Amino acid sequence: MGFRFIPTLDNRKGLRKSINVIPTDDYSFFRCNEYGVFQLNVVSGRIKDTLWDYTRDSLRLTRDIKINDPMNLYGPSGIACKESRLGLCIFWSNQDTSMAGCIMPVESSERFDETGWSMHFEHTFAPGEIKGYLDMKIIMYLKEPASVIAPGEGVLNNKPGVNLGELESYRLEVSDETIPFPFVIENADTDALWWVEFYHWDDPADDAAFGPSSFVVYLNSKVKGCPKVTDKGIQNVDMMYEITASVYAMLFKKLDSQQFTVMRTHGGKPGTISFELARMYDNCKEKFDYNDELERIHKLMQVTIKQLASNTSDMVEATNE
Amino acid sequence: MNKFGTLTMGEAIKIVSDYDSMSKEIFESTVVHKWENGEIDDVEKLSEYDLTFRNEIKKVFDSFFPETGGNRHRMYPLDLHIGLKVFELLYPGKDGFTISDASDDDMWRYISVKVIPDMTYLRYPPKSEKGAKNINKKRFYSETRRIWIKTLWWYVYLSWQGDAESTCDVLKSNSVDNINKLIETPGKGYRLSLYRTIMAEYATRNHKPKYFAGVTKLNNAKCKTIEPSLLIGGEKGYAAELFDEVPYMVEQEDDDDSEE
Numbered sequence: 001m002g003f004r005f006i007p008t009l010d011n012r013k014g015l016r017k018s019i020n021v022i023p024t025d026d027y028s029f030f031r032c033n034e035y036g037v038f039q040l041n042v043v044s045g046r047i048k049d050t051l052w053d054y055t056r057d058s059l060r061l062t063r064d065i066k067i068n069d070p071m072n073l074y075g076p077s078g079i080a081c082k083e084s085r086l087g088l089c090i091f092w093s094n095q096d097t098s099m100a101g102c103i104m105p106v107e108s109s110e111r112f113d114e115t116g117w118s119m120h121f122e123h124t125f126a127p128g129e130i131k132g133y134l135d136m137k138i139i140m141y142l143k144e145p146a147s148v149i150a151p152g153e154g155v156l157n158n159k160p161g162v163n164l165g166e167l168e169s170y171r172l173e174v175s176d177e178t179i180p181f182p183f184v185i186e187n188a189d190t191d192a193l194w195w196v197e198f199y200h201w202d203d204p205a206d207d208a209a210f211g212p213s214s215f216v217v218y219l220n221s222k223v224k225g226c227p228k229v230t231d232k233g234i235q236n237v238d239m240m241y242e243i244t245a246s247v248y249a250m251l252f253k254k255l256d257s258q259q260f261t262v263m264r265t266h267g268g269k270p271g272t273i274s275f276e277l278a279r280m281y282d283n284c285k286e287k288f289d290y291n292d293e294l295e296r297i298h299k300l301m302q303v304t305i306k307q308l309a310s311n312t313s314d315m316v317e318a319t320n321e
Numbered sequence: 322m323n324k325f326g327t328l329t330m331g332e333a334i335k336i337v338s339d340y341d342s343m344s345k346e347i348f349e350s351t352v353v354h355k356w357e358n359g360e361i362d363d364v365e366k367l368s369e370y371d372l373t374f375r376n377e378i379k380k381v382f383d384s385f386f387p388e389t390g391g392n393r394h395r396m397y398p399l400d401l402h403i404g405l406k407v408f409e410l411l412y413p414g415k416d417g418f419t420i421s422d423a424s425d426d427d428m429w430r431y432i433s434v435k436v437i438p439d440m441t442y443l444r445y446p447p448k449s450e451k452g453a454k455n456i457n458k459k460r461f462y463s464e465t466r467r468i469w470i471k472t473l474w475w476y477v478y479l480s481w482q483g484d485a486e487s488t489c490d491v492l493k494s495n496s497v498d499n500i501n502k503l504i505e506t507p508g509k510g511y512r513l514s515l516y517r518t519i520m521a522e523y524a525t526r527n528h529k530p531k532y533f534a535g536v537t538k539l540n541n542a543k544c545k546t547i548e549p550s551l552l553i554g555g556e557k558g559y560a561a562e563l564f565d566e567v568p569y570m571v572e573q574e575d576d577d578d579s580e581e
Contacts, residue, residue, distance in 0.1 A: 054421070055322065055417075055419065055421065087551065089548065089551065091548065093509050093510040094510065095510070096421070096424060097420050097421060097423075097424045097510075098424065098507045098510055098511055099420060099510050099511055099513065100508075100509050100510025100511065100512050101510075101512060101513065102512075102548055102550050102551070104550075126414075126419070127417075127419060128322075128417075128419020128420060128421040128422065129419060129420050129421070130420075130421070131421045131424070139548065141548060141551050143551070160551065160552055160553050161547050161548055161549065161551040161552035161553070161559075162546060162547055163545075163546050163547060163548060182330070184330055184331045184334055185331055185334075185335075186334060186338065187335075187338055187342075188338070189342075197463075199464055200505075202506075202508075206508075206509060207507060207508065207509075212330045212426075212463075212465070213426070213464070213465035213466075216330065216463070
């Protein structure tokens with residue numbers, strides 16, 4: 001049994017470049033409440049509107065898409081048979097609520113003529129339906145299969161519903177859900193100063209939030225030298241840096257080679273383990289590979305964390321026991 | 322809007338560590354004894370909202386728990402009916418309750434540890450062979466997809482068939498393992514109408530936990546390249562095909578790790 005990869009927009013890069021798509025600036029966002037509908041000012045995926053309250057306001061989005069030269073998509077050098085029909089949808093996902101869905105174009109908005117292929121999307125999220133980051137991807141899929149497959153089209157997908165590639169992606173910060181490093185103070189009857197518990201995750205770039213749902217670092221306040229937050233700052237801060245560096249090193253080593261590559265190249269969804277590791281990796285002056293030894297990564301983490309901490313004015317070292 | 326209080330992980334650990342610091346004998350003769358009699362500490366500190374919620378859940382708990390005999394293999398009817406009641410009380414849109422609230426672990430920890438610790442404990446006593454002391458931490462507060470009361474809300478939400486009776490009808494023949502398998506594998510996110518369709522389809526099929534686990538895994542794998550709502554048969558056709566594709570093996574044992 002052999003494998004074959006069906007042609008998609010993702011693996012036919014030249015094709016993707018040949019079709020002209022309206023830029024992503026064409027997303028429009030509105031907040032809706034009992035007082036009316038108000039367009040939001042969004043800059044680089046951030047809502048610059050002090051009146052926006054995701055718990056009280058609905059979020060409406062609209063998007064117009066136009067593709068010039070859509071006929072390039074069909075036929076042996078395209079991604080769909082000539083007799084078939086492609087469709088577009090917006091796939092959205094929201095990590096903080098673990099919800100996802102598909103937005104279809106407004107019925108009767110689709111136009112396919114000599115000027116190109118266009119359609120209009122509209123969707124409203126209820127108050128509190130989403131929070132944190134809203135990820136949206138415009139996906140091309142096979143809407144209607146071909147009844148006749150022409151010569152040369154045998155390699156193309158003819159199964160409806162199959163994702164044939166991503167046109168673009170967009171990320172909107174709906175609310176600030178910054179997750180602090182998951183330290184927890186314990187008062188345990190053990191000589192261990194600190195330990196970490198890792199929980200199960202499938203994909204560190206997707207479903208593994210950087211926080212207590214994925215791992216927790218316990219600090220035992222009964223042991224001398226345990227980091228503590230006081231009104232003068234953090235006590236035993238060097239130990240805290242050391243612990244943080246150790247945990248980061250462990251997290252890097254938990255990635256398999258593919259996950260490591262994803263971390264280095266794409267980062268991952270905001271708020272995920274991979275995303276935060278990518279941020280840490282970007283801050284390392286010396287880079288490392290998947291195969292590098294734990295001890296080397298650990299040392300690099302110590303150096304990087306101390307450098308980052310020295311750039312942060314709100315971390316004041318009080319005393320070391 | 323969350324009308325309950327909130328409890329961070331650190332705050333929950335502090336409270337539970339007080340329980341864990343007791344010897345098993347003292348813990349059982351004092352705390353557990355009170356919990357078995359339906360009494361909890363600091364009840365005067367609970368709000369009216371907390372108390373109303375607690376009393377409603379307690380009615381259902383008292384109705385179904387005795388039938389279990391404390392046997393962990395007979396807990397599903399309790400879980401199902403508690404889940405339906407929690408969902409009724411915290412229905413999306415009711416009193417401003419939202420999905421964002423339902424995703425807030427701090428809120429669920431507060432409910433577990435402060436409002437219904439007795440019921441959480443009786444439902445999930447610690448398993449000593451797993452090294453737990455006096456409290457089953459995962460079910461009380463520590464694992465986001467294992468906090469008991471939270472998992473029940475999400476189980477019902479993801480399975481909802483439009484009303485409580487229809488939902489109960491669809492879910493009545495399931496087991497505790499279905500709850501875990503449904504909740505613990507969100508993939509890129511729960512596709513709400515798809516999950517509800519899958520649960521309705523499962524109600525028409527043979528009920529074996531490993532079969533259901535296979536279906537949820539296959540669904541997550543397929544959703545990487547297929548959008549079920551875009552198929553010609555829609556989500557209903559997709560769900561039926563999904564179950565047809567997973568080999569149904571007659572000889573299976575129930576998966577017991579759901580009780581951890």
